[in-house]
Amino acid sequence: MTTTTEATNCVLYERSGEVLTITINRPAEKNAVNLKVATQLAAAIDLLDADPRLSVGLLTGAGGTFCAGMDLKAFAQGERPVLPGRGFGGLTRTTVRKPLIAAVEGWALGGGFELVLACDLIVAAEDARFGCPEVKWGLVAMEGGLVRLPRRLPYHIAVQILLTGDPLPAPRAKELGLVNELTAPGAALDGAHVLARRIARNGPLALAATKEVLRVTQGLNDGEAFTCQDEITARLVSSEDALEGARAFAEKRAPVWHGR
Known part of the structure; x- marks a missing residue:
């Protein structure tokens, strides 16, 4: 597929083969999410899932x-960048069918960290930092931090991050298993593209x-999990792609x- 780029003001997306790169594009505001970003990001995610030519998404x-x-x-x-049924940024509570990789440079804070946690894989620059500072301002990480972080990190470490609001450096996040791959500063997107092409x-x-x-079997016992799995994979086994x-x-x- 020819690489093409589409601009929707606050969100950019670029197709390259089977990979769709989605970029939050408000650099002067450190890519802070407003309602316009949320709406456009949701549209880009919908494109990823709907287009049969796309297999993997990158978010940066x-x-x-x-x-x-x-x-x-x-x-x-009075504006809240939360879409009904889809969550913060149009993503944190959305079911995304296709693999989504976060490519992280610099800071991923608050809702930004929660967007990262909504992704399946994380590639981060060595100087990137993650954080849930909401408690410092009398709020809580209600768009994925409280729910997802204790599932991705050892419980007491997740609790410390959530209660102190202190940042988590990318190398430490890699040690703890939160980050899949570290890159040199400025190279996270390139690293994510390499991973995306492998997938x-x-x-x-x-x-x-x-x-x-993986999504529907979390928390189920083995019998229930296998039942759910078999219902899903029955469609796959009989597909043209399985035969191919x-x-x-x-x-x-x-x-x-x-x-x-």
């Missing part, structure tokens, strides 16, 4: 900062099914996926 921020969280100036004027070589239906099984994968293996060639 322009100008060396991932996202400083909610636009407090807009909030003070995009695989069957798109298999990628989506893997995400769905078997043929490609037998013929010692790269598979040609059709997403059906």
Whole structure:
């Protein structure tokens, strides 16, 4: 696929083969999220899931900062960048079918960190920092921090981050298993693209099914989990892509996926 770029003012998106890069584009405001960003980010996520030619999404921020969280100036004027059923930034409570990778430079704070936590994988620059400082201002991390962070980190470490509001440096986040890969400063997006291309070589239906099984089986016992898994994977096993994968293996060639 030819690489193309579409600009929607506060959010940019770029197609490159099977990968869609989504960039929050308010660098002067440290990519703080207002309602306009939330609406446009939700539209970009919908494009990722709806387009059968796309397999993986990347989420990043322009100008060396991932996202400083909610636009407090807009909030003070009565605006909330939360979409019904979709959460902060149009993402934190959205079910995204396809793999989504966060490419993090600089700060990912508050709602920005919660956007990262809504992604499946995290690639971060060595000087990136994450944080949930909401308690410092009398608020709480209600768009994913309280729910997701204790699932991704050892419980007491997550609690310390949430109660102190202190930042978590990317190297420490890597040690704790929160970050998948570290890169040199300025190279997080390139690193995320490398990871995305490795993922995009695989069957798109298999990628989506893997995400769905992981999502719906959390907290279930083994019997319930296998029942849910089998219902989801039954559709996959009978797909054209599953047959194509078997043929490609037998013929010692790269598979040609059709997403059906």
